[in-house]
Amino acid sequence: MSGRYPNAISGDRGIAAVLWDVDDTLFDHSGAERLAALEHLASEGLLERYGSEEEAAAHWHEVSEAYVRRYLDGALTFQDQRRERARALAGRAFTDDEADAWFGGYLGAYQHHWRAFPDAVPALDALAAGYRHGVLSNNAAFQQDQKLRALGIRDRFEVLACAEELGVAKPAAAAFHAACAALDLPPEAVAYVGDLADNDARAADAAGLTGIWLDRSGTEPGPDGPMRITSLAELPALLAEPRRFGRAA
Ligand SMILES: [Mg+2]
Known part of the structure; x- marks a missing residue:
């Protein structure tokens, strides 16, 4: 094993690298999506269709998740899932160009609200010296690269592994294995941190x-839940002594 993976660390701790999810882990996607959706619906005169802002934001999220799932299943390209979301959310039979323009209005607002969670950079700082870092995301690589650069943290990650380029998405084990291979580490030397219990943590396990x-x-x-933290501030202690945070704790 050590011959195959020269970068692996042997010994008790064993974890040499952290792979990160991006959306809703390092980056407040839900917050940015909500604010941008409400702004865009209001600017398009569509917000009054809904009984409340909560209802509008929930509908936007639900429609977005449904089309993103079809993209991850291979039924739609990344661009086409955006166009279909625009048609569904506007309730109009847009041409591709019209759909791109409509969705572009949302994207401008979404990017305006891009923020890292307050605990993200401190955790990356605390873990910079002791661990190697990479990203494994189901979102498109160009968007995650752009996002991480805008947040000022792109250079923290030596690997940016994304579903479309890998040809496989979380929760498939092959997605995690491809990201570990990109780090030249065996899976047992890598921790994965993500906001979804099943798709991220259980799938990584x-x-x-x-x-x-x-x-x-x-x-x-x-x-029977996976190992769990409620803030990234807990991560350095957990990685230093993972047994203390096991399922029985
Ligand atoms: Mg996530």
């Missing part, structure tokens, strides 16, 4: 990595 669920909302964990 199943692929042989150390999956860590970032449960920002403090959801009550189930008895």
Whole structure:
């Protein structure tokens, strides 16, 4: 094993690198999506169709998730899922150019609201010396690259692995294995941090990595839940001594 993976660290701790999810882990995607959706619907005169801002934001999110799922399943290209979202959310039979223009209005607002979570950079700082870092995301590489640069943290990650380029998406084990291979590390030497208990943490565990669920909302964990933190501030201690944070804790 050590011959195949020269960068692996042997010994008790074992974790040599952290792979990160981006959206809603390092980057407040839901917050930016909500604010941008409300601004864009208002500017298009569509907000009054809804009973409340909550209802409008929830509908936007639901439609977005449905089309993103079809993109991840290979049924739509990245650009086409954006066009279909524009048609569905505007309720109009847009041409491709019209759909691009309409969705572009949303994207401008979305980018205006791009923010890292307050605990993201401090955690990356605290873990900079002891671990190598990479990203594994189901979003498109060009968008994640642009996003991480805008947040000023692109240079923290030596690997940017994204579903479209890999040809496989989380929760498939092959997605995690491809990201580990890009780091030239075996899965057991890599921790994965993400905001989804199943798609991120359990899937990483199943692929042989150390999956860590970032449960920002403090959801009550189930008895067989994955290793869990509620803030990235807890991550350095967990990585230094993962057994203390095991499922039995
Ligand atoms: Mg996420």
